[in-house]
Structure formats: structure tokens, C-alpha cells
Amino acid sequence: xxxxxxxxxxxxxxxxxxxxxxxxxxxxxxxxxxxxxxxxxxxxxxxxxxxxxxxxxxxxxxxxxxxxxxxxxxxxxxxxxxxxxxxxxxxxxxxxxxxxxxxxxxxxxxx
Amino acid sequence: xxxxxxxxxxxxxxxxxxxxxxxxxxxxxxxxxxxxxxxxxxxxxxxxxxxxxxxxxxxxxxxxxxxxxxxxxxxxxxxxxxxxxxxxxxxxxxxxxxxxxxxxxxxxxxxxxxxx
Numbered sequence: 001x002x003x004x005x006x007x008x009x010x011x012x013x014x015x016x017x018x019x020x021x022x023x024x025x026x027x028x029x030x031x032x033x034x035x036x037x038x039x040x041x042x043x044x045x046x047x048x049x050x051x052x053x054x055x056x057x058x059x060x061x062x063x064x065x066x067x068x069x070x071x072x073x074x075x076x077x078x079x080x081x082x083x084x085x086x087x088x089x090x091x092x093x094x095x096x097x098x099x100x101x102x103x104x105x106x107x108x109x110x111x
Numbered sequence: 112x113x114x115x116x117x118x119x120x121x122x123x124x125x126x127x128x129x130x131x132x133x134x135x136x137x138x139x140x141x142x143x144x145x146x147x148x149x150x151x152x153x154x155x156x157x158x159x160x161x162x163x164x165x166x167x168x169x170x171x172x173x174x175x176x177x178x179x180x181x182x183x184x185x186x187x188x189x190x191x192x193x194x195x196x197x198x199x200x201x202x203x204x205x206x207x208x209x210x211x212x213x214x215x216x217x218x219x220x221x222x223x224x225x226x227x
Contacts, residue, residue: 033216042204042221043155087154098145099216103154 002026002095004102006088011108012078020073020086020105028093032071034062035087037104043087046073075107083109113139115207117219124195125227131191132222134205140185141207145216146178149202161188195226 004024012018024032031050035043047055049064049071061074075082085106089099114137124130134144142163147155159180160168167180177199179191188207192199204221 035218040223042218044218045216085152098157098160100157101155106152 002090002092002100004088004090004100006086006102006105008103009106009108011110013110014078014080016078017074017076018078018107020075020088020107022071022073022088022102024069024071024088024090024102026069026090026092026094026100028095029066029069030091030093030097032062032064033089033091033099034060034073035089035101036084037087038084046086078109080109080111083107113137113207113209113217115205115217115219117205117222119222120220121223121225123225123227126196127194129191129193130195130224131189132203132205132224134188134190134207134219136186136207136217139207139209141188141209142185143208144182144188145206145208146180146188146190147204147206149204149221151202155204158190192224195224197226200224200226 006022033048034046036046037043047062049062054063059076064071085104087104088102091099116135118133144161146158148158149155157170158173161180161182163182163185169175182188202221205219206216208216
């Protein structure tokens with residue numbers, strides 16, 4: 001089956017940079033996605049990596065290393081509104097291309 | 112990005128009643144929709160995969176007679192919680208996969224179900 005590991009909680013201050021790591025185990029890896037979810041809301045798509053390297057979208061970047069079964073989400077210039085849960089999700093042929101979500105990382109941004 | 116709607120956003124019902132939740136892809140066709148359940152501070156738990164024109168595929172431990180899923184068209188899937196009980200109270204979220212690719216999934220805003 002598929003499994004993902006990510007930290008349960010990360011805290012940082014406004015303006016800082018934070019990295020949320022995600023390691024996964026799966027067969028037939030296809031891609032790794034990141035989602036943001038605010039309390040009471042639904043997940044929103046942030047990024048997707050199918051190939052090794054860094055994908056940058058504004059203040060958010062996502063990195064993937066397929067050989068290490070590892071990825072991370074990098075958030076720069078943190079703002080209070082970035083306080084949310086962040087989920088990594090793996091897509092694989094072993095999982096019938098149905099995303100399997102990690103348990104989520106709660107990011108708390110302090111003033 | 113693509114838009115997925117869910118209705119209702121919030122529902123409170125009495126124990127024993129049935130509740131239907133609709134999930135619509137508004138600007139794209141989705142052969143596959145997913146239904147998730149999420150408890151507070153927890154991850155999304157996949158309940159079932161809904162395929163247009165065929166029976167849904169339920170995850171292990173999810174009662175298919177309890178959670179009825181119908182995917183009658185390329186833009187609509189419904190989840191009916193039958194004979195709801197307080198333990199069914201949860202946040203239900205649907206998502207739709209764009210026909211164009213395996214890697215694109217769009218979430219609805221979710222439905223908060225409270226069973227009294």
C-alpha cells in the first residue's frame with residue numbers, strides 16, 4: 001500500500017521561511033501534490049511534482065526527489081494567513097492513481 | 112482553476128433520517144469523483160471512488176449500504192447517508208478529477224453534517 005510521513009506541527013514567525021517535509025512509500029510513483037486547508041474549509045491545490053527538482057509558484061515552492069522518496073513544501077515570507085494544515089498526497093499506479101493523503105502538518109504562524 | 116461545488120454546505124438532521132449531498136463539477140467533465148470524510152484535525156479519509164455510469168468503488172470498512180453513491184452524469188455525483196446516526200457527523204468533501212489528466216483533482220467546499 002501507500003504511506004506518507006509528514007510532521008504533525010510546525011511553528012514559525014511572520015516573514016520567516018518554513019519547510020514541510022514529506023516522505024512516502026509507494027509502488028509505481030506518479031506524482032506528489034501539496035494541498036492547503038484552513039480550519040473549516042476544503043483543501044485547495046498548491047502544487048504538483050512529477051519530476052525531480054523544485055517547482056516555484058510565488059511564495060510557495062515544492063521539491064521532489066524520487067530516488068529518496070521525499071519531497072518538501074517551502075513557504076517563504078510567511079504571513080499570518082498561511083496558518084493552516086498542509087497535506088502531501090502521492091499519486092501512484094500502485095494506488096490506482098487515487099491520491100493518498102498524509103496526515104497533514106499544522107502550520108502555526110506567530111506575529 | 113476548475114470549480115467543484117457541493118450542496119448543502121451545512122446540514123443538521125435527526126438521527127434515523129437520510130441526507131443527500133451533491134457534488135458538481137461546474138466547468139469540466141469528471142469521469143471520476145472521490146468522496147472523503149474528515150474528522151477534526153485529521154487527514155482526509157477516502158470513502159469511495161465514484162465513476163460515471165458504473166458502481167462506486169468503496170474503501171475497506173466503508174458500508175456501501177450506508178453511504179450510497181450515484182454518479183449519474185459527468186458533472187454530478189451524490190452521496191446519500193442513509194439512516195444517519197450521531198457517529199456519522201463529520202465533514203464530507205468531494206473532489207473531481209479532470210478528464211484531461213490523472214494528476215489534477217479539484218475539491219468541493221465540503222459539507223458539514225451534524226446528526227442529532
